[in-house]
Amino acid sequence: MVVWWDVAFVAILLLTAIQIAVGGARGTDLLLSCVAVAAIGLAYAGWGGPAARSRNQKAAVAYLVVVVIGTGAALTRSGDASLLLFAAFAHCWMLLDRRGWSVVASAALALSASLGILVREGFTPRTMTAVPAQMGVVLVFAVGLGMWVAWTMRRGEEHARLVDELRAAQDALARSHHAAGVEAERARIAREIHDTLAQGFTSVVMQAQAASAVLDVDGGAQAARDRLRLIEETARDNLDEARALVAAFAPAPLKEKSLLEALGRLVTRFGDETGLEAWFVVDGVLNLPPSAEVVLLRVAQEGLANVRRHAGAGAVEVRLTRVDDTVLLEVSDDGRGLPGGFGLGAGEGFGLSGMRERVAMAGGDLSIGPGRTGGTVLVARLPLNDAEDRGRRTGATEGRQG
Known part of the structure; x- marks a missing residue:
């Protein structure tokens, strides 16, 4: 932008000099007028132009002093020097940061020009x-x-x-959203690994230990083979879960099976691995949204894992029920119960806190406490969208009829 000011100013200076030369000024008048124009041009090159770029007010004032004096001096010799006023008034406002000083500079320029014209025309009543x-x-x-x-x-x-502040705020917001997204994805992957792979590996270790223990017993070969079969099945399931996790697919047990089938297989496998009595009970649950199925499956996996590690139970029951627009998943056992001082946020490990967060993100709540006849019961409650569920139920019915 300042470059165009430079070009325009130089053009005005040249036009002024040419107009003075062709306008009839001769001898001393022409020389003094051209000297005044040249002085203004040199002052702009030394002070005015740099001040326009740096906003140096001292340089701007020095330049404008030369402009005021030079314009008045040129007008004492030639009326054609009035062309300088176009650039001079503009520079009073362009170079000074304060409006008051711009007004003062403009008034000084007008006074100098008036004196120059009066000197040239004479101080008569008419001119004054x-x-x-x-x-x-x-x-x-x-x-x-x-x-x-x-x-x-x-x-x-x-x-x-x-606009710059808005762009900066947008950039900051984008960075914040990106960081939050990265953190949320890390938390999601951590929960998935804990709820699937870590528990699968725990099961593999326990089955391997059990297989080693029965090898030394007479007739233990068949029992060892059974344990090895469970190890193989668990490893294959873990491999499927790992592939689904990497590809961001739905949990492997839900890819080709319904939630009820996946939970039934989970409970049966748990009973085979631990030797506990394990039941799966369903009461009035039809088709559920996929997001709810994922949450309920993960809660059941984590609940059974906690029974395996901490309960010391002889029996466990997983119950899936629906009451109006709410689905409930209960995992109850007859074990030793909760330790003293256990409560919301107190004594909870990564698994329980992650499970509570997962359920809360789905709009539900999770509670854990003593069972009605001893042991521990874990309950997850998820609200359902009736309209969405009816649509899914109708679609499922039509699919079965087709």
């Missing part, structure tokens, strides 16, 4: 009346135009500043 009046009109117009230009420029600068 006409010249100040004409220059006063020019001054009012210049100040009004300068105020409007200054207001426009400041509005433009404010707009540019607001």
Whole structure:
């Protein structure tokens, strides 16, 4: 932008010099007028131009002093030097940061120009009346135009500043969302690994230990083979879970099976691995949204894992029921119960806290406490969207009829 100011100013200086030369100025008048124009040009190159870029107010004032004096001096010799006023008034407003100083500089320029014209025309009653009046009109117009230009420029600068702040805020928000997304994805992967792979590996270790123990017993070969078969099945399931996790698919047990089939197989496998009595009970549950099925499956996996590690139970029951627009999953055992001081957030490990967070994200709640006849019961409650569930139920019915 400043480059165009430079070009325009140089063009005005050249046009002024040419107009003075062709306008009839000769000898000393031509020489002094051209010297004044040249002095203004040199002052702009040394002070005015750099001040326009750096906003150095001392350099701007020094340049404008030369402009005021040079314009008045040129007008004492040639009326064609009045072309300089176009650039001079504009520079009073462009270079000074304070409007008050711009008004003062404009008034000084108008006074210098008036004196220059009066010196050239003579101090007669007519000129002393006409010249100040004409220059006063020019001054009012210049100040009004300068105020409007200054207001426009400041509005433009404010707009540019607001745009920069908005872009900075958008960038910060994007970075925040990205960081939150990364953190959420890390937490999701951590929960998935804990709920699937870690528990599968725990099962493999326990089955391997059990297989080693029965090898030393007479007739233990068949029992060892049974344990090895369970190890193989668990390892294959873990491999499927790992592949589904990497590909961000639904849990492997739900890819080709319903939730009821997946939970039934989970409970049966748990009973085979631990030797506990394990039951799966279903009461009035039809098709559920996929998101709810994933949450319920993970809760059942974590609940059974806690029974395996901590309960010391002889029996466990997984019950899936539906009451109106709420589905409940209960995992209860007849074990030793909860330790003393256990409560919400107290004594909970990563598994329970992650399970509670997973259920809360689905809009439900999770509770854990003593069972009605001893042991521990874990209950997850999930609200369901009736309209969505009816649509899924109708689609499932039509699929079965087809």
